[in-house]
Amino acid sequence: MAIILGFVLAVVGFTLGTGVLGGIRVSMGLEYWSTDLSWTIGYPFALLGWLAGVGGWKYWATEWFGGTAAQTPKGVKRYFEWNMDHKVIGVQYGVTFVALLLLSGLAAMGIRYELMQPGMQLFTQDQYNAVMSFHGIGMVAVAVAIMLGAFGNYVVPIMIGAHDMAFPRVNALSYWLVPPVAIMLVIAVIMGGWDTGWTAYPPLSVLNKSGQVLFNLAVITFGLVSILGGINFIVTIVYERAPGMTWGRLPIFVWGAFAGSLIAFFFTQGFAAGLIMILLDRVANTSFFHAAEGGSPILYEHVFWFYSHPAVYVMVLPAFGAVLEVLSHMSRKPLYAYKWVVGAMLGIVALSGVVWAHHMFTSGMEDYLHAPFLVLTEMISIPTGIIFLAAIGTIWAGRLWMRTPMLFALAFIFNFTVGGLTGIYLADVPTDIHLHDTYFVVAHFHYTIMGGEIFALFAALYYWFPKMTGREFNETLGKIHFWLMFIGFQLVFIPMFQVGVKGMNRRVADYPDAYADFNRFISISGFVLGSSFIFFTANMILSWVKGRRAAANPWHATTLEWQVSSPPPEHNFEGTPVIESGPYEYGVPGAPKHAHIGPASAEHA
Amino acid sequence: MSRHVMIVGVLWVFFTALALAGAAAMNPFPTVGAEEAEFSDHAFRIMTFMGAPVFGFVIAALVYNIARFRSSGQPSEDGPPFKGGGMIPRAWLGVTTALAVVVMIYPGLTGLAEMRSDRSYDLEVNVTGYRWSWSAQYPDGEFTSNEIVLPKDQRVRFNVTAPAGDVLHSFWVPAFRLKIDAVPGQTNYLWITPTELGDGANDAAFRVQCAELCGLNHAGMRMNVRVVEPDEFEAWVAEKAGN
Amino acid sequence: MAATATLPHGREVDSSHAARRVRINRLGLWLFLASDGALFALFAASRFYIAGTAISPHLNQLLGLGITSLLLLSSFTAYRAETAFTHGNTSHGRMMLLATVLMGLMFFGGVVYEWSIAEFSPSEAYGTAFFSMTGMHAFHVVTGVFFLLLMWARSGDGKFTGGTNAWPIAAAVIYWHFVDVVWVFFYPTLYLLK
């Protein structure tokens, strides 16, 4: 219901915004409608209407103007409107982004079908560009937000013994900004799409179809989601920890979320700034990127990568956290070199902001920038290496329980080694000059994002599924999903390294016949990979609907979220949790239990 | 304990060898058409040599622990409580830092210096990228051409640009392993010494391929490249300049 | 721990809990401002990238100096408002809020006027920098004014009086200071270089 109201108010807002604009334009003797400008002005109003409709007004904003906020409903209904419980929001994020993952994955299937042989089959070139661009940005959005949005929200507060996030209302706000992002991207594709990939380089993005404007508006909104989320996590982790939960006792996933949030809240502005400049060039006649007036397209690349490189660590830091979390509990061993891992994560945060121009070695930027960016980029492999030390040290001689989450976590190590090491080839200028913009890069980043983060995502998803839904997942389906996905993944992306070096560039709808054999192989493997998601989807739906009831602690893990029922009670704990030792004291003689839940305190009774 | 380390050591050698053999068997490179290509491929190989042991080590440790310590049922006891203090993390940090520094210097910085070392040239070609085609202008002969013809063993400088009002393109010839963006309102340079005869008609590596997404026909924004003997080149120039 | 304070209209509040809440909100606000500051910084940096340090000879320097002084002054009244509310002096605080709003609006008017008389267009390099930076800043001024007015409108019944209750006022004022500080960087960047 709330969602329908949201839609209605969005349309009202849009009509209002464009109407006022149109009125002004008509009075100035211009045409009523100007696609670029009308969307730019109408969209913020539509967004406000949407937010008000889905509950932002009823449950929050009315207070500002002297009203009283209503109580949010209980039961299944609460998932479909504004809700401030971090657990509800976590589920909302999870479901929304998994849906976007599947949709963008379907686009990838379209890409692979088109590329199966030379010539054009399924799409026109224009459609190919649109589908490829949608796949890119959809997946980037998923990768940036799903780990923090779904699991960060659901488990971080419980892990640190908090009753909710620091800013529950901002949390709800940032979730409800997500559907407009997805909807705008889909509308953009329906309107004919945009053809600049996920990177939106000008001048093309200033000159192309209006789908670009929708892309920009969507992604700016998404930036806001990311920033608000980041701030919320930082403040929650700083101030909402339970008694005894010192910084040295935080579960590593919390550290990963913290590190990722540090990047998200500060750097995301870069993408927004670049996209705002594009919008201004399009609708306000400015010259950020018009060479003739002194503007420069290379400015955009700097501003854009200033965010979008750090963004890859927003994706991967929480993923490191989740993987190490799963490895430790499922190997029944303490996390190896905990302090080093924390240091490494913070080191990655520090370095992430000073390597962006490694995406620009062939852009014609100033020559003197090459050497420092080469050096700084390769320095990042040092802290990243520590994560690998911890992963290996943690499984070393452990008791490895080979359930689905563990399989995905172990596969992460394999994939990310390949992805990380091939990053070095790209950081090295003499090789990158050839490899830039080839399928070698495509392979590199699918190995890091998909092989890394998305595999970590599935590790986390299966690991916390019982906690979040209160149901057990089907192990057999989980294993089938894993093996199909793991093997399919290798078969799709290993050959891409080779075809890239051989001279096939990325973002092409068609290619010389010389690359036909490779592409046929890649595409067929791609469908195998795609089919693994059928098992995943089936497993999720079946298990959620009629899986067996999950125990409170099916993995016999030590951290706090497993000490409460599955799913946890409304305020997470019946009493106040007190933390007495580190989170991973497996096999440590005489170690006290990580946490016990004390009697209810006066404050939260 | 030491037995585990030993087996992992053996596996390490094995997986490193496997990775190297795999890399060698793949021969990933396209035709080597220029000095610069040899140079780039060399850097690529060096990194493969250095990366293979890192890869091998991680995989050896991973595979051994999975094979040796997995349990399909729920484990009944905890593993040994290694916390990872002491020498191992320090040693790891030392080794990876050393490795990273080596890669930065060689093939990184030294390669960069080498790439920049020779900026002389015998021949210039002005290359302009439009949506969606290339044009090559030979200042010496004052003519433009829709294919690039180069004399073998002579150093060429490409002056690459795009007209104001156009979009970004990127000039890339896989056989030469070099690319540079064509930026509206800015000229970028690329120096190449072709060392192999070749013709894009029968080797896809000899093609100019636009390597920066530029919209509709980005994929088809190609131009043929021919490397010919110097006298043949002279003849071609004479013929082109003639009409 | 459970020290309680009674408000004028009789609501009871656990002051230690409230104080904690304010700490939390304050950190959130500062992080938001840091993030927003990054956006401004990127635009300021872009100005040098596309237009170097050139400025337009057509700028009205006197107007620029005037509105800058006005904005600085408004930070002072904003500060007075915050102190007044924390010390329980609602009526003085509200007056100072209004004074701040007034100066903010005058600043905004100055920017609008500058735009209307500008002899350079947004399509020149300098114009691009000038219009985008002042425009973005003016948007923040307007939101700042909105928050200050909201505070003024809601503070009538004295609910923002004293200690932690004054947090909403403090938040609006901190935001106002931020907008001011941004201008302290933007003003020389746009008016004084070369």
Ligand code: HEA
């Ligand atoms: C999750 C995402 C993610 C991650 C983690 C990374 C990690 C890294 N990336 Fe990647 N990258 C992307 C996502 C990611 N990347 C994307 C999406 C693009 C393309 C964007 C586009 O154009 O669309 C890209 C592109 C990209 C480029 C530009 C290529 C080009 O367009 O020309 C470069 C160049 O330097 C690069 C380098 C690196 C490096 C050095 C790392 C390092 O962080 C890796 C560090 C890890 C290791 C090295 C392995 C483990 C370490 C050890 C076992 C220790 C020992 C090792 C050594 C000492 C070497 N990446």
Ligand code: HEA
């Ligand atoms: C999280 C990040 C992520 C993930 C998971 C993926 C997943 C996949 N990606 Fe991609 N990809 C990117 C991020 C990601 N990608 C980015 C950022 C780009 C760059 C875009 C740009 O250049 O701007 C890119 C670009 C990109 C290209 C290059 C396009 C080009 O340059 O022209 C290709 C080509 O093959 C590709 C393929 C795939 C495939 C086959 C998958 C598969 O893993 C997908 C498999 C998943 C599914 C199929 C799910 C849905 C399945 C069902 C609902 C069941 C139905 C099944 C069938 C029909 C078989 N991706």
Ligand code: CUA
């Ligand atoms: Cu020109 Cu791509």
Ligand SMILES: [Cu+2]
């Ligand atoms: Cu990067």
